[in-house]
Amino acid sequence: MSTLPTLASRFTALLGASAPIQLAAMPGVATPALVAAVANAGGVGMLPAPMLSPEALEAAIDDVAERSSGVFGVNFLMPFLDPACVAVAARKTPLVEFFYGDPRHDLVEEVHGSGALVSWQVGSADEAAAAEQAGCDLVVAQGTEAGGHVRGQTSLLPLLSQVLGAVAIPVVAAGGIATGRDLAAVLACGASAARIGTRFVATNESGAHPAYVEALLAATAADTCLTSAFEALWPDAPHRVLRSAVEAAEQLVDDVVGETRMGGQPVPIQRFSVICPSRETTGRIDAMALYAGESVSNTNDVRPAADIVKTLLAEAAHANERS
Numbered sequence: 553m554s555t556l557p558t559l560a561s562r563f564t565a566l567l568g569a570s571a572p573i574q575l576a577a578m579p580g581v582a583t584p585a586l587v588a589a590v591a592n593a594g595g596v597g598m599l600p601a602p603m604l605s606p607e608a609l610e611a612a613i614d615d616v617a618e619r620s621s622g623v624f625g626v627n628f629l630m631p632f633l634d635p636a637c638v639a640v641a642a643r644k645t646p647l648v649e650f651f652y653g654d655p656r657h658d659l660v661e662e663v664h665g666s667g668a669l670v671s672w673q674v675g676s677a678d679e680a681a682a683a684e685q686a687g688c689d690l691v692v693a694q695g696t697e698a699g700g701h702v703r704g705q706t707s708l709l710p711l712l713s714q715v716l717g718a719v720a721i722p723v724v725a726a727g728g729i730a731t732g733r734d735l736a737a738v739l740a741c742g743a744s745a746a747r748i749g750t751r752f753v754a755t756n757e758s759g760a761h762p763a764y765v766e767a768l769l770a771a772t773a774a775d776t777c778l779t780s781a782f783e784a785l786w787p788d789a790p791h792r793v794l795r796s797a798v799e800a801a802e803q804l805v806d807d808v809v810g811e812t813r814m815g816g817q818p819v820p821i822q823r824f825s826v827i828c829p830s831r832e833t834t835g836r837i838d839a840m841a842l843y844a845g846e847s848v849s850n851t852n853d854v855r856p857a858a859d860i861v862k863t864l865l866a867e868a869a870h871a872n873e874r875s
Contacts, residue, residue: 559735559868562722563596563744566669566689567647569623570594571865572739574692574724575857576749577627577649578700578843579603580812580830584615586757586857591622593861596745598625598649601641602632608815609637613644625649625671629701631786642666649673652703652789655686673726673747675704677714680723690722691715692747696778697728699750699845701791709741716742728773730847732867739868748864750845755857761829763837765854767794773846782841784825791826793843800839810835 561572573595575582579602587597599616601609609626616624626641630653641648642663650659651673660670664687672683673692680691693715695708704711708727715723725738726747735746753760754768777795780788781802801809801824810821812833821827821840828841 559739559865561739561744563690563724566722567596567623569596571861572745573735573861573864574598574745574747575752576700576726576747577601578749578753578828580828580833581753581758581760583757583759584612584619586752586755586759587616587624588619588622589755589757589857590752590861591616591620591624593858594622594865595861596623596625596647598627598647599645601626601634601637602629603814604634604637605815606634606636606640610640610644613640617644623647625668627651631789638662639666642668647671649692651692652701655679655683655688657686660687671724673703674715675702675711676706677711677718679703680715681718684719684721688721690724690744691719692724692726693743694747695725695727696792697773697846698726699776699792699848700843701786701789702778708738712738712741712743728846730845730850732864732869733871734847734850735864736868736871740872748847750843750847751851751860752857753843754851754854755860756854757857759830761831761833761837764829764840764842767796767838767842768844768848768851769853771796771844772849776844776846776848782824782826784822786826789826791841791843792845793841794848797839797842800836804836804839808835809839810837 571594575590577598577600579600591597625647627649649671669689722744724745725743730751
């Protein structure tokens with residue numbers, strides 16, 4: 553019986569995981585099933601919290617906990633922060649993560665007060681240093697190759713080098729990572745783990761709409777663009793999407809392009825809305841926010857999330873053997 557290779561790091565030691573892999577918290581995509589699958593495979597699953605009530609968040613956390621005995625946490629987007637939800641996440645999970653806002657000592661203290669660790673996703677060395685100064689236990693350095701909302705203006709490897717030079721706490725690398733070779737590369741550069749999003753959109757457990765997944769599978773990095781087009785609900789926040797989605801939305805004239813469900817309630821999707829299409833979404837899927845990182849070039853099939861984690865670890869171990 554074969555065993556999976558282990559890639560121990562400061563990240564795995566800090567969180568008690570066995571794989572230096574973190575699932576990106578993608579609203580509409582990172583379902584409890586996907587979060588649990590990554591956690592069960594030895595990585596760290598991340599549950600997205602935007603627009604959830606405290607009750608809904610607690611139910612989602614309980615759902616993951618019933619599916620998994622692995623490590624998972626909750627991610628908060630600062631523009632949509634609900635302090636009541638932070639209290640729930642800190643009480644019920646070992647990791648609470650924040651993104652898209654200046655690091656705040658009061659939030660870190662609150663989370664630490666409940667016994668959880670704190671991560672902050674950053675886009676610059678200065679922001680990473682501020683996160684460490686605020687008391688964070690780790691940071692995620694996000695390069696501009698990343699899909700979804702992008703905080704900084706620097707590609708991953710230069711940013712990773714800068715952040716590693718600015719902080720002493722563990723650093724997770726994010727942006728354009730989809731293969732074991734990518735994982736091995738960022739670990740060799742000093743990262744303690746890799747944060748992966750786009751590759752996990754194309755999984756059996758993903759909540760992404762099938763047409764969204766099909767578009768990812770057909771795309772390459774050259775088909776993505778960093779834009780501010782999908783700004784309804786979240787203005788002035790650059791994001792990487794498929795260029796075809798921008799072009800399709802530009803050709804429409806209707807203010808509403810579809811409908812989805814949140815908290816069991818129907819929600820209209822405005823043209824150029826920040827909301828990406830989930831399985832529950834109807835309408836012009838091709839004209840919605842189809843978030844995609846440059847790693848889409850290596851997102852070529854739909855598989856169980858556990859298989860992807862296993863492949864990443866095996867490929868990374870093989871890359872290390874060849875180096």
